[in-house]
Amino acid sequence: MDEPVLLTGAGGRVGQAILSRLADADEWRLLDREPIPEERRHGVPESETVVADVTDREAVADAVRGCRAVIHLAGDPRPNAPWDSLLANNIDGTQTVFRAAVDAGVEKVVFASSNHAVGAYEEDDRTPEMYRKDDEFRLDGTELPRPSNLYGVSKASGETLGRFYHDHHDLSVACVRIGNLTESHPPKEYERGQAMWLSHRDCAHLFDRCLVADYGYEIVYGISDNDRKYYSITRAKEVLGYEPVDNSAEFTFEAEPKE
Structure with a gap:
């Protein structure tokens, strides 16, 4: 059996978008704080599932052992989450995952960041024009974080942790600011x-490219190739080979291929 990819937060929304399309494309080990029902494992055997919290250092160390890469999605996803939860789950938990990956000799971690890490850019006087397709303003991942809430602060902190572990431990890190x-x-x-829409199939494809491509440290935006956009996907295309197929101006639910 090939070395698996550890997927934390596998039972959540992003994890399900990935697994529903990539379960057969790789070997997986799934981690979630709640048991994952069979239908949400998408064929991944129960023996490759771990019920644990990312704040549990021993459990995370055991889960990451023998893996070739980590996709880290787990955390408190609530934009209005209280600070004590964000600190424990999104900051301490993310540091635990990065540290465990380095200790286990994993070469690559893909971190699920968020549009909330840069949400305050939308509070300037350029809105709502920036949401329209004839406006040329773009965020491209080189700008400083400007969180719109404490959840965004926790995601910006995760990006900085990724930078630290890349610089000091030669870990390849891709931070995906999901729209x-x-x-x-x-x-x-x-x-x-x-403007910030991301389809499920483009989401799965983007994370797959994060697993396949060669890079050092990257921040990319996770959106589809929408007519309207104020996030640039040029870096994701050039570095990762991201080739989104959906566009919010054209997509309908029926356009999604039947599974």
């Missing part, structure tokens, strides 16, 4: 949702 992940596109009048 608006939904299975069907937002209403056309919801300009912001249209």
